Amino acid sequence: MTERPAPPPLEYRTPLCSVCGTETRHSVNGRFFCDACGCGWDDSIIDLEGEWENTASEQCTATVRPYEDNTWIPEEDERKHLELRCIRDAGHCKEDELGEPQSLHAHPELITFAKGWA
Ligand SMILES: [Zn+2]
Ligand SMILES: [Zn+2]
Numbered sequence: 001m002t003e004r005p006a007p008p009p010l011e012y013r014t015p016l017c018s019v020c021g022t023e024t025r026h027s028v029n030g031r032f033f034c035d036a037c038g039c040g041w042d043d044s045i046i047d048l049e050g051e052w053e054n055t056a057s058e059q060c061t062a063t064v065r066p067y068e069d070n071t072w073i074p075e076e077d078e079r080k081h082l083e084l085r086c087i088r089d090a091g092h093c094k095e096d097e098l099g100e101p102q103s104l105h106a107h108p109e110l111i112t113f114a115k116g117w118a
Pocket of ligand 1: 018021035
């Protein structure tokens with residue numbers, strides 16, 4: 001009989017960013033951070049709004065109508081015309097040297113079915 005391997009060690013997970021849905025980074029000074037979104041949260045009370053790291057930054061102006069082309073939603077449904085505005089910092093989407101945006105636009109409403117838009 002061969003020796004059965006033990007289950008690998010567990011790995012602690014941090015909460016997911018409420019803007020983009022990726023795992024946050026925990027810092028020793030008691031905060032969770034999302035580097036991609038530039039925001040952080042106090043780790044002692046989970047049910048608390050976060051803060052933008054760069055408080056001087058304006059909000060990105062990109063908007064999206066996520067349900068506009070969805071043929072399952074009828075015209076008269078107000079979701080069809082819902083427009084969401086990216087809540088990341090202005091300038092986050094500048095293109096890199098390959099012409100790709102540095103990061104996608106993001107809105108908390110879109111976490112569950114789409115991770116942002118270009
Ligand atoms: Zn994020
Ligand atoms: Zn944006």
